[in-house]
């Protein structure tokens with residue numbers, strides 16, 4: 001792909017709860033009465049962000065790059081996957097302008113962890129923290145998230161070609 005102008009990407013992921021005592025979300029270890037069922041550490045937020053980045057570059061999705069049939073990714077740290085995705089984005093000639101993400105979770109309470117998530121994500125995406133927003137909603141006890149069966153995450157990212165005069169702000 002020849003890097004030019006702006007590219008927008010969207011990502012969405014869901015993980016179901018199973019037995020366990022913590023969740024990895026946005027790189028933060030949150031004590032909880034369940035764990036995610038997943039091939040990797042199940043970090044639903046970082047998976048949605050990875051998919052948004054890959055989507056913006058028309059590079060498919062994380063399941064394509066890190067198949068859940070490959071033992072190499074068993075128990076993988078999703079920050080490692082995200083950093084590999086970001087390397088691909090940079091190789092395509094793009095950098096992140098900004099990212100916005102939403103967690104849909106009845107529990108746990110995300111608010112105390114949002115700042116740490118933003119810091120980790122900003123670090124991995126090579127941008128200042130101000131370029132990253134993460135928010136949460138309960139879905140008001142409706143649907144699978146509202147029933148406490150799992151968590152969903154959605155992310156939207158804007159990429160700008162490196163060296164572009166207009167930096168999209």
Ligand SMILES: Nc1ccn([C@@H]2O[C@H](COP(=O)(O)O)[C@@H](O)[C@H]2O)c(=O)n1
Pocket residue numbers: 104105106107108109110111112135136137138139140
């Ligand atoms: N798991 C969650 C869900 C929501 N929050 C915060 O609570 C506020 C109200 O959420 P609504 O369900 O009414 O949208 C909102 O400010 C969320 O940030 C949370 O911390 N953890």
Ligand SMILES: C[C@@]1(CO)OP(=O)(O)OP(=O)(O)OC[C@H]1O
Pocket residue numbers: 013037038039040041042043047062063064065066067068069073076
């Ligand atoms: C992260 C990967 C790694 O094998 O597996 P999971 O942790 O199961 O997560 P999912 O979002 O279902 O699929 C993407 C895979 O790339």
